Amino acid sequence: NPNIGYVFLIIYLTISAILLLNFLIAIFSETYNFLSNKKQGLYVQEVIKLRNHYDFHPLYSSIVYSPLPFNVVLFLIIPITVMVKSAKFNSVILHIEYVPIAVITTLCFFVVTV
Structure with missing residues (x-):
């Protein structure tokens, strides 16, 4: 059956898209965890930058x-x-x-x- 190749291609592309989306979510999660520990310091740094203008x-x-x-x-x-x-x-x-x-x-x- 010539259409079976298209079915396998669609299955392969779907699995690849799901895996890539999962990797992207993992990268965002890791970046969020890294920056969430430093959010207070980053906030204070921006406040100090603004305060220097006064x-x-x-x-x-x-x-x-x-x-x-x-x-x-x-x-x-x-x-x-x-x-x-x-x-x-x-x-x-x-x-x-x-x-x-x-x-x-x-x-x-x-x-x-x-």
């Missing part, structure tokens, strides 16, 4: 760079920061904002590593 303002950077829990409290200090216009006051506010975060991060580091 200029540090000596008078108002405490308003711009305040971390999330402190920006709600800082909402009350914004009028004072705008009225005072002092680099020293800005530096003090930045230290008040970031010293607790640095202490907590350092303590967490020591707890995890010990």
Whole structure:
């Protein structure tokens, strides 16, 4: 029967397509597993790249760079920061904002590593 060759060809091409699709899925899965462990680092890297575009303002950077829990409290200090216009006051506010975060991060580091 001359059509039996076409049947075998269709079966061969179907099996080959399924195998190639399976290899492609395996490659995507391996790439996803590799990058999923590094996704936080890649995200932080992009944030740092964007953050470098901002200029540090000596008078108002405490308003711009305040971390999330402190920006709600800082909402009350914004009028004072705008009225005072002092680099020293800005530096003090930045230290008040970031010293607790640095202490907590350092303590967490020591707890995890010990």
